[in-house]
Amino acid sequence: MVYKKLSELTSRGHTWNIKVKVTRLWDSATDELLSLDMILMDEQGDVIHASIWKKLIDNYKTQINESSVYVFSNFKVQESQKYRPVCNDLKITFMYNTKVKQVKETAESFPEYYFDFASIDTLQDRANKDQHLSDVIGLLTRMKPIETRMTRKNTPNPRLAEIREIELLLLGGDKIRLTLWGQLARFFSEDVIGNQTVVIVTSTTVQEYIGLSLRSSSATRIYTNLHIRETWTLIDRQFSEETIPKMMEVDKSTQGTREEQMFYNRKTLKDITEMRHGNPGSQEFVFTSKVTIDRVQENIQWWYRLRLQISDHTTSTSCTIFDDVAQSMLETPVSSLLNLLDGKNDEIPNIIQQLCGKQLIFKFKLSEQNLTEGTPNYVVKRTFVPDYMLEKQYLINKAEEELMDDDVDNILKQDRETDQQQELEDSDQEIMSEDELTSSDKPPSCKQIRRRTYIIEDDSEEESNETSMIKCVDAKVRGKNAKGAHAKPTKAEIRNDNYSHEINKSVVQESIKAGKRQAKTINGIGKESSVEKRKKTYVQPDNIACNTRPQRTRKMNSKCTDSA
Known part of the structure; x- marks a missing residue:
C-alpha cells in the first residue's frame, strides 16, 4: 500500500492513506467534552493536528492509543482556523466512515517527540491571539503554592479551579x-525547590497585560529534564544560582474575604498615577481605588477589551478591562452581547454605554510601563460594587489612625523633651556629688541648696509628667475637635470621643513609658529611692545666711527646711 506523506496533503480529496504515529492524545473540553484531539507524525517527522468531534468519539476512542502507529484513510482535510498545536495550516477531521487500522510495528522509525519551541519574539507576536498554541522550554526559577479561583462566574455552572503560577528562564535569557x-x-x-529543573510546557496560550504571560490549555503537556539537545543547551548556557527554583509568595491581594480585597492597598488615583519605581520586577504593585466611570472609548474591539476614562476627587486617567474581568463586571457573557447585535459588532452595546457615571472599586495591577515611564491605561484585575456601610467604616477607621498617629508623635516629642531634661538633672547631680566629696566640711552654698531642692522635686515630677502628658494629648484631641465644631458630628464620631479614643491613648502612653523605663534600667541609670534623695539633700542645721531670695518649693521641700 502506498502512503501519502503529511506534507503532500491538501484540502481537496478524501481518499488518501497515511501511516502515522499518535504522539499526543487529549480531550478538548470546557464545561463539557467537545472533541478528542491528537498530534500525528509521519516517518519524515512532519506533523498535523487531527480531531474527532463529540458525536463520533465513542466510535474511535477505544481504537486509538498514544504512541501507537496507525493507518488512517477516508478522512477530511481542511484549514486549521484556531488554536493550532502544531506548525501546519491544515487539519484532519474524522468522519463517520474513517478507517483506523493499527500497524504491528514498533515506533522506533518515528521521532520520539515533537516540539515547536517559541522564542520571546514569537510569543510577543502571538499575544492575545487565538490562532496558535505555543510550546516553551526553560529552567524553572520560581513557583507559587497552589491557589483556588472561581471560574465561569457568569454561567449556570460556576466552579472552583486550582491554579499554580511558575516562572521559566527561556533559552534567550528572558523570564x-x-x-x-x-x-x-x-x-x-515542592520537592523540585532547590533542584535545577528544565521544564517543557506545550500548547499554551499567550496573554499580554501587566507583561507577557502564558496559560495552560486542555492540550498542554508538561515534561521535565528530557534528554534532548535543547535541554543540554539551556543548562550549559544558564547554569548559575539564579536558575535554582525558589518558592514565590502568594499574591496577598487575592487572599482574604471579599470585603478585605475591596480595601487592599486603597489609594487615590493621584497616588497611583504618580507612583514610580526603578525596578518594578522585584515586587508586585497592586492597589484598589474607588472611581467614577466618565467615558467608554469607542473604535475598539469591545468584545475583547474595554478602555475607560475614569476619575476620583484627585485626578483622572484611563484604564483597560479585559474580557474575563469585563464579563464579571457586566454580569453578562460576551457571546450573549454579540448575539444581541446581530452581526453589528462595531456598535457598543447599551449595557456597556450605561457604565458612564457609575462608581465602582477597581483593583489595579501596575505594569513596568506604568511605573517606569508613567504611561496610563492601567489594567484592572477585578471590580467591586461599593458598599456604603463598609466605605463609611473605612473612612472612620482611617480618621482614627491619622488621629492616633498625631497623638503618638506628640507623646514621643514630649518624651524626648523629658529625656533631655532628665539628662540635665543627672549631670547636675554628678556635679553636686563631686562638690560634696571635695568640700564635705564646708556649709552648702545657696546654689547647692537650690540644686538639691530641685532634685527632691524629681521624685514627684515623674507623676506630674505623666499627668501633663495625658493633658497635652487631651488638649490636642479637643483642639482637633474644635476645628470642626461648626460641622455636625456623626454618631460614629461621638462614640469614638466617648470611649475608644481614650483607651487607645492610654495604651500608647503606657507602651512608650514602659519602653523608656526598661531602657533606663538596662543603661544602669535606675530610679533612686526617696530615702536616698532625702539623705543627699538634707540641709545641716547651721544658721546659713542667704542673700538671694529663697525658691518656692513643694510640700516635701518645706518639710526638709522646717526640720533644718
Whole structure:
C-alpha cells in the first residue's frame, strides 16, 4: 500500500492513506467534552493536528492509543482556523466512515517527540491571539503554592479551579510567567525547590497585560529534564544560582474575604498615577481605588477589551478591562452581547454605554510601563460594587489612625523633651556629688541648696509628667475637635470621643513609658529611692545666711527646711 506523506496533503480529496504515529492524545473540553484531539507524525517527522468531534468519539476512542502507529484513510482535510498545536495550516477531521487500522510495528522509525519551541519574539507576536498554541522550554526559577479561583462566574455552572503560577528562564535569557490550571497545577511537588529543573510546557496560550504571560490549555503537556539537545543547551548556557527554583509568595491581594480585597492597598488615583519605581520586577504593585466611570472609548474591539476614562476627587486617567474581568463586571457573557447585535459588532452595546457615571472599586495591577515611564491605561484585575456601610467604616477607621498617629508623635516629642531634661538633672547631680566629696566640711552654698531642692522635686515630677502628658494629648484631641465644631458630628464620631479614643491613648502612653523605663534600667541609670534623695539633700542645721531670695518649693521641700 502506498502512503501519502503529511506534507503532500491538501484540502481537496478524501481518499488518501497515511501511516502515522499518535504522539499526543487529549480531550478538548470546557464545561463539557467537545472533541478528542491528537498530534500525528509521519516517518519524515512532519506533523498535523487531527480531531474527532463529540458525536463520533465513542466510535474511535477505544481504537486509538498514544504512541501507537496507525493507518488512517477516508478522512477530511481542511484549514486549521484556531488554536493550532502544531506548525501546519491544515487539519484532519474524522468522519463517520474513517478507517483506523493499527500497524504491528514498533515506533522506533518515528521521532520520539515533537516540539515547536517559541522564542520571546514569537510569543510577543502571538499575544492575545487565538490562532496558535505555543510550546516553551526553560529552567524553572520560581513557583507559587497552589491557589483556588472561581471560574465561569457568569454561567449556570460556576466552579472552583486550582491554579499554580511558575516562572521559566527561556533559552534567550528572558523570564516569563506561566499559569497552570486544573490537574496541571499539581504536576510539580515542592520537592523540585532547590533542584535545577528544565521544564517543557506545550500548547499554551499567550496573554499580554501587566507583561507577557502564558496559560495552560486542555492540550498542554508538561515534561521535565528530557534528554534532548535543547535541554543540554539551556543548562550549559544558564547554569548559575539564579536558575535554582525558589518558592514565590502568594499574591496577598487575592487572599482574604471579599470585603478585605475591596480595601487592599486603597489609594487615590493621584497616588497611583504618580507612583514610580526603578525596578518594578522585584515586587508586585497592586492597589484598589474607588472611581467614577466618565467615558467608554469607542473604535475598539469591545468584545475583547474595554478602555475607560475614569476619575476620583484627585485626578483622572484611563484604564483597560479585559474580557474575563469585563464579563464579571457586566454580569453578562460576551457571546450573549454579540448575539444581541446581530452581526453589528462595531456598535457598543447599551449595557456597556450605561457604565458612564457609575462608581465602582477597581483593583489595579501596575505594569513596568506604568511605573517606569508613567504611561496610563492601567489594567484592572477585578471590580467591586461599593458598599456604603463598609466605605463609611473605612473612612472612620482611617480618621482614627491619622488621629492616633498625631497623638503618638506628640507623646514621643514630649518624651524626648523629658529625656533631655532628665539628662540635665543627672549631670547636675554628678556635679553636686563631686562638690560634696571635695568640700564635705564646708556649709552648702545657696546654689547647692537650690540644686538639691530641685532634685527632691524629681521624685514627684515623674507623676506630674505623666499627668501633663495625658493633658497635652487631651488638649490636642479637643483642639482637633474644635476645628470642626461648626460641622455636625456623626454618631460614629461621638462614640469614638466617648470611649475608644481614650483607651487607645492610654495604651500608647503606657507602651512608650514602659519602653523608656526598661531602657533606663538596662543603661544602669535606675530610679533612686526617696530615702536616698532625702539623705543627699538634707540641709545641716547651721544658721546659713542667704542673700538671694529663697525658691518656692513643694510640700516635701518645706518639710526638709522646717526640720533644718
